[in-house]
Amino acid sequence: MDLRQYEQAKFALAEILRSAATLVKVDHDGELADQFQNLFARLAEDRFNLAFIGRFSRGKSSLMNAILGTDRLPTGIVPLTSVITTVSYGTNETVILRYRERHLDIPISIDDLPRYITQEGNPGNALGIATANIELPAQILRRGFYFVDTPGLGSTITENTQTTESFLPEVDALVLVTSYESPLSEEELRAVETVARGVQVFVVINKQDLVSDAERQQAEEFVRGQLRTHFGDTAPEVFSVSARDAIAAKLARDRSRLASSGMPVFEARLSSFLVDHKQGRFLTRMCDRVRSLLQGFLPMDGIPDPPWTDRRDGPDHRRPI
Structure with a gap:
């Protein structure tokens, strides 16, 4: 799909939304109007949400730091993130807090971020807080990608799990972060099953620096086996990394340590997907959201399938042109 086709498809979706929004205004439905x-x-914005999910203390924030080449996102060994935190491109490092019950956004220093997004501070x-939106001058974010850090699954803090599960419909692609301590929990597998239809999923086993080669091989075989059992030939790709080693290596410009961390292999695959397949996946997910929103008050027969996909084999076989 070239840029012209992409813009035409976006325009077609916008026209459908615009026509339907007129009906919503007539019905005075404020909630629906907000969704439109x-x-x-x-x-x-071409906003493409790449979400990082997993149990608490898996190293989601550390993995994001490693990809972005920074140490600015708060990390730790206890349940940390209690708020959906997005990271997008900006020429300067800034943080904006958006509250659920306030219309005014609040700018803060990134150094103050733990007071608002961690379980200890908040x-x-x-x-x-609805979201904490961070802007960083990281090159991988320049093409409209939003990295989304989510509260950990399966902790005793039920609000955190609920926050993550309620965000899953907004995901365009997913990085499941598990770890060698107890790879692929029930909650993590269930989350992948929830979003797997039409969504690219990458599975990362973090903290390879804590296990021996034999333990690492055994854990990888277990994870791949579980994924094949649930997804068959469409099982997500699995990558082994040490986010901690990768961050240290990038900050020290140590190429050898970076290579042994496993991050370059994962980053190459992730970058390839984001560059080559973002447009098709973005449009397909947006079309699904539009159809879902219109269901219930407009006849679906008048809404065609998107021209950039092939649905002849069902919803799980959509192929970008």
């Missing part, structure tokens, strides 16, 4: 506005904004998200 959100979809319009995502189309305009237990159970008592402050009512």
